[in-house]
Amino acid sequence: MENHNSHSPSHDSHGSMKSYVIGFVLSIILTIIPIAIVMNDMLSKQLTIIVILIMAGLQFVVQLFFFMHLKDEAKPRYNTMALVFGLIILLTVVAGSIWIMSYNVVG
Amino acid sequence: MFQNLIDFLLNDFFITGDPLILGAQVSIGLSMVAVVFALTYFKKWRWLWTEWLTTVDHKRIGIMYIIASILMLFRGGVDALLMRVQLAVPQVEFLHADHYNAIFTTHGVIMILFMAMPLMFGLFNIVVPLQIGARDVAYPFLNSLSFWMFFFGAMLFNVSFVIGGSPDAGWLAYPPLSELSGSPGLGQDFYIWGIQISGIGSLATGINFVVTILKMRAPGMKLMKMPMFVWSVLSSCITIMFAFPILTVTLFLLFIDRYFGAHFFTLDGGGNPMMYINLIWMWGHPEVYIVILPAFGIFSEIVSAFSKKKLFGYKSMVFALMSISFFSFFTWAHHFFTMGSGANVNAFFAVTTMLIAIPTGVKVFNWLFTMFRGKLTFPTPMLWTIAFIPCFVVGGMTGVMLSVAPADFQFHNSYFLIAHFHQVLIGGVVFGYFAGLYYWWPKMFGFKLHEGLGKWAFWLWNIGFYVCFMPQYALGLMGMTRRFNEYNFDMGWQPLNVVSTVGAFIMGLAFLFQVWQIAHSIKFYKKEPTGDSWDGRTLEWSIPSPAPLYNFARVPVVDSEDAWWEEKQRLANGGKPKPLAPLEPIHMPKNSAIPFLISVSFFVMGFGFVWDWKWMIIPGAIGVAICMLARSFSYDTDYYIPVDEIERTEAALGGTK
Numbered sequence: 001m002e003n004h005n006s007h008s009p010s011h012d013s014h015g016s017m018k019s020y021v022i023g024f025v026l027s028i029i030l031t032i033i034p035i036a037i038v039m040n041d042m043l044s045k046q047l048t049i050i051v052i053l054i055m056a057g058l059q060f061v062v063q064l065f066f067f068m069h070l071k072d073e074a075k076p077r078y079n080t081m082a083l084v085f086g087l088i089i090l091l092t093v094v095a096g097s098i099w100i101m102s103y104n105v106v107g
Numbered sequence: 108m109f110q111n112l113i114d115f116l117l118n119d120f121f122i123t124g125d126p127l128i129l130g131a132q133v134s135i136g137l138s139m140v141a142v143v144f145a146l147t148y149f150k151k152w153r154w155l156w157t158e159w160l161t162t163v164d165h166k167r168i169g170i171m172y173i174i175a176s177i178l179m180l181f182r183g184g185v186d187a188l189l190m191r192v193q194l195a196v197p198q199v200e201f202l203h204a205d206h207y208n209a210i211f212t213t214h215g216v217i218m219i220l221f222m223a224m225p226l227m228f229g230l231f232n233i234v235v236p237l238q239i240g241a242r243d244v245a246y247p248f249l250n251s252l253s254f255w256m257f258f259f260g261a262m263l264f265n266v267s268f269v270i271g272g273s274p275d276a277g278w279l280a281y282p283p284l285s286e287l288s289g290s291p292g293l294g295q296d297f298y299i300w301g302i303q304i305s306g307i308g309s310l311a312t313g314i315n316f317v318v319t320i321l322k323m324r325a326p327g328m329k330l331m332k333m334p335m336f337v338w339s340v341l342s343s344c345i346t347i348m349f350a351f352p353i354l355t356v357t358l359f360l361l362f363i364d365r366y367f368g369a370h371f372f373t374l375d376g377g378g379n380p381m382m383y384i385n386l387i388w389m390w391g392h393p394e395v396y397i398v399i400l401p402a403f404g405i406f407s408e409i410v411s412a413f414s415k416k417k418l419f420g421y422k423s424m425v426f427a428l429m430s431i432s433f434f435s436f437f438t439w440a441h442h443f444f445t446m447g448s449g450a451n452v453n454a455f456f457a458v459t460t461m462l463i464a465i466p467t468g469v470k471v472f473n474w475l476f477t478m479f480r481g482k483l484t485f486p487t488p489m490l491w492t493i494a495f496i497p498c499f500v501v502g503g504m505t506g507v508m509l510s511v512a513p514a515d516f517q518f519h520n521s522y523f524l525i526a527h528f529h530q531v532l533i534g535g536v537v538f539g540y541f542a543g544l545y546y547w548w549p550k551m552f553g554f555k556l557h558e559g560l561g562k563w564a565f566w567l568w569n570i571g572f573y574v575c576f577m578p579q580y581a582l583g584l585m586g587m588t589r590r591f592n593e594y595n596f597d598m599g600w601q602p603l604n605v606v607s608t609v610g611a612f613i614m615g616l617a618f619l620f621q622v623w624q625i626a627h628s629i630k631f632y633k634k635e636p637t638g639d640s641w642d643g644r645t646l647e648w649s650i651p652s653p654a655p656l657y658n659f660a661r662v663p664v665v666d667s668e669d670a671w672w673e674e675k676q677r678l679a680n681g682g683k684p685k686p687l688a689p690l691e692p693i694h695m696p697k698n699s700a701i702p703f704l705i706s707v708s709f710f711v712m713g714f715g716f717v718w719d720w721k722w723m724i725i726p727g728a729i730g731v732a733i734c735m736l737a738r739s740f741s742y743d744t745d746y747y748i749p750v751d752e753i754e755r756t757e758a759a760l761g762g763t764k
Contacts, residue, residue, distance in 0.1 A: 078321055082348075085345075085349070086349060089349045089436055092436055092437060093353065093389055096389075096439075096440075097382070097385055097386070099452060100385050100440055100448045100452055101379070101381065101382060101385060103447060103448040103449045103452065104379070104381040104382075104385075104446060104447060104448060105379075106374065106378070106379045106380075106381070
């Protein structure tokens with residue numbers, strides 16, 4: 001408990017009102033774009049999937065920087081390390097699944 | 108109306124018509140009455156609530172984890188014995204096929220998720236803060252929440268065998284059998300909700316201990332000076348953090364299939380059941396390393412303590428632990444070589460599987476070299492460690508045999524596989540946690556367990572293990588496959604099956620010896636004279652047993668890997684005791700009822716989802732929301748223990764002034 005002290009002034013930045021609002025607006029925009037495209041059948045199936053994936057990737061970045069404060073982290077950068085490891089696992093999960101499942105297509 | 112209710116209770120709600128289950132229902136009912144009566148008679152309700160149910164103390168949470176896991180070991184063990192009785196004689200119906208399916212499913216789920224995991228978390232809780240010189244874990248509230256989520260998840264899973272029906276689609280619930288088309292009953296819903304609720308607890312524990320280890324070490328304890336058990340916990344918890352979300356998502360997709368009629372894993376409508384198998388093993392394989400890595404840490408501590416030597420190859424041990432936790436994410440497909448993913452996929456995963464055996468081999472040599480020319484003693488924790496090494500080496504070797512993809516087409520789903528994973532899970536995980544339990548028992552309760560009875564239990568466990576599982580390797584090669592309840596006389600499998608069943612009952616007897624050992628040691632309670640029961644090496648032995656609420660009156664300063672041992676050596680060589688810093692008020696977390704209440708709400712919600720009763724889902728969900736709100740607005744969560752109270756406690760414990 002010693003190091004977990006809610007009374008002393010924290011050295012971690014918790015962001016400002018402005019950055020939270022920007023992050024909030026950005027993530028709403030990034031959510032509305034794919035919904036609009038899907039609901040109105042605006043693009044071909046292939047293109048729709050690509051747009052959704054790009055928006056999801058951007059959403060991820062917005063969350064990390066505006067809400068998770070990745071760039072304000074003090075050393076040692078455990079969060080960044082965890083993120084890098086997480087991305088490696090994510091890549092393995094996605095690429096590995098595509099590779100394995102390409103042999104296992106159901107009729 | 109009333110008649111309808113009775114009909115519902117007898118036909119759908121409670122499982123009826125099986126004498127074994129009726130016996131279980133009666134005994135559960137009787138023991139609940141007995142517990143309620145005892146608590147009321149001895150006026151212990153308030154004590155139970157304030158001292159245990161609402162506690163955030165890591166030592167008490169650890170003890171509750173261990174009690175729960177031993178109860179689950181009993182249940183899983185009874186399942187195992189029932190299966191062995193059924194298999195001892197060909198062509199009998201001791202358990203009919205459906206019941207047998209339910210029993211092997213619950214045996215698997217309970218032993219891994221509700222026995223091994225909580226026993227491991229219990230040891231984490233008790234040992235890690237004491238070994239790193241901390242007052243508690245990083246998030247004590249979250250720690251309590253983790254325990255109660257696990258507990259109520261486990262309860263939700265366990266009620267299924269008396270209410271509604273057990274899951275019976277195997278411990279990993281492969282679709283399409285686990286889909287609504289294959290399992291229209293409620294068992295599979297109990298499975299999903301029980302595991303999901305307890306999974307939240309596991310994930311939270313993983314995060315909690317990573318933060319605790321990274322942020323709350325005593326001054327001077329650099330990462331490379333941590334005790335090896337702490338390293339093993341770190342590697343295990345990192346694996347939990349990345350593996351458990353995969354399980355949650357996979358089971359959630361299965362839930363959407365079952366509840367909303369989606370088609371992720373169905374055979375029609377564009378679904379693909381093989382995707383489930385691919386996803387679940389991305390969690391399932393790291394999971395086996397999650398449970399074995401802490402056992403490696405325990406063995407490292409014990410080997411070093413009872414050889415009176417520094418652990419051999421500290422750096423290589425750390426490297427081995429961390430590389431296992433990394434590589435464990437790259438081997439999952441070896442669980443389904445036979446699914447038909449082509450030669451390239453199988454070759455890749457066969458190689459990664461063989462690679463991961465290398466760091467494990469490194470560890471075995473490190474333990475052997477630690478013992479080499481050490482001053483060895485053999486109390487029960489060391490016995491389990493000695494027994495583990497050959498057992499795990501053989502289990503590991505058969506694992507490498509299974510990793511050879513072409514050969515696996517022969518071994519797959521046979522009793523050879525069953526024997527292999529029981530050998531690594533019992534010989535590695537169970538022996539490891541038993542070793543840890545015997546080793547840290549005096550630290551938890553302030554008395555040692557009776558050595559003589561412990562040795563009986565040890566030998567019975569070991570003999571029973573080999574008698575039970577060695578024949579199963581042979582049975583596997585003779586063609587006996589897993590998961591069927593009957594075989595014909597002319598298969599020639601009976602003799603070895605009888606041997607195997609005898610072995611299982613020897614292990615059951617060994618468990619009874621352990622229960623007797625605990626009861627005997629409580630009855631003839633002999634308080635440990637010091638906090639250092641085994642002449643230990645790490646910080647947990649520098650404080651009284653059991654540890655006071657705040658663990659360390661003064662935060663220790665560490666300058667070497669075996670801090671307490673080095674300090675004792677220094678004093679023995681005529682070194683002066685270090686000057687004591689003045690006591691300061693200690694900042695501690697307050698107890699909270701919210702973790703218990705939120706988990707009860709989750710239980711209610713999960714139970715409602717299983718039966719699809721909106722009138723139960725909604726209040727449960729509201730309960731969860733209210734608890735979260737209440738927690739968000741509660742600011743009074745900590746307090747300080749004043750110096751004079753610390754002085755009084757320390758004086759009563761005979762500690763230094």
